[in-house]
Amino acid sequence: ELFADELGLEPGVELRELQAAVLRQDPALGWSAPPGGSGPSSATTRGAAPKPPAPSAEPTTWTSRDGSWPLVGRGDQLAALVGTLEQSQERPQFAVVTGEPGIGKSRLCAELAAVAESEGATVVVGRCSQDEGAPPLYPWAHVLEALGHELPSDLRLQDEEEGASRFRAWEEITRTVLHTAGSRHLLVILDDLHWADTSTLRVLRLLAEGADTGRLMVVTT
Numbered sequence: 001e002l003f004a005d006e007l008g009l010e011p012g013v014e015l016r017e018l019q020a021a022v023l024r025q026d027p028a029l030g031w032s033a034p035p036g037g038s039g040p041s042s043a044t045t046r047g048a049a050p051k052p053p054a055p056s057a058e059p060t061t062w063t064s065r066d067g068s069w070p071l072v073g074r075g076d077q078l079a080a081l082v083g084t085l086e087q088s089q090e091r092p093q094f095a096v097v098t099g100e101p102g103i104g105k106s107r108l109c110a111e112l113a114a115v116a117e118s119e120g121a122t123v124v125v126g127r128c129s130q131d132e133g134a135p136p137l138y139p140w141a142h143v144l145e146a147l148g149h150e151l152p153s154d155l156r157l158q159d160e161e162e163g164a165s166r167f168r169a170w171e172e173i174t175r176t177v178l179h180t181a182g183s184r185h186l187l188v189i190l191d192d193l194h195w196a197d198t199s200t201l202r203v204l205r206l207l208a209e210g211a212d213t214g215r216l217m218v219v220t221t
Contacts, residue, residue: 081108094211129195
């Protein structure tokens with residue numbers, strides 16, 4: 001149906017035969033171990049996830065954080081992000097992951113987070129919300145909470161405060177992040193940035209403009 005609706009194409013014979021085999025639960029589709037005894041154990045075939053291999057600098061297969069499914073077709077992008085992560089040991093780095101909804105941006109960042117954690121970095125995640133009731137700076141609140149801090153108190157009366165006061169609060173958020181990155185390697189992931197409010201974007205801009213030292217990497221999707 002997807003082929004027909006979006007591409008105007010009909011599936012080929014092999015795909016139609018596979019669909020029919022799935023529907024009738026053809027025993028021929030059952031998994032069998034490859035020769036040489038390298039397949040998973042009987043416990044694994046009953047649903048237990050295999051133990052993921054330790055990530056390496058230039059892996060050919062990346063496994064998910066729980067080891068259940070490998071990441072397929074994103075090796076180049078992940079390698080680029082891991083390379084940027086390594087560069088952030090020397091100076092702050094920023095990266096943007098873009099793509100259509102559902103293409104795997106968040107999953108790619110989860111793989112990067114797994115690599116970062118395995119190398120001893122602190123990983124914090126802030127997700128923007130499409131809910132109109134989400135408060136300003138919603139993702140930064142999660143980032144600060146993970147770092148043991150709260151949003152500046154000036155923001156609690158944001159509607160009554162002048163712009164200069166809000167600006168000082170935004171600066172305080174950036175100082176907190178940069179101070180943390182001065183003492184440990186820090187990876188900040190801001191997911192679904194297209195739903196971000198103006199204040200969230202202003203803090204991100206201030207951070208990008210002011211980050212000249214520290215072991216910091218910021219990734220947005």
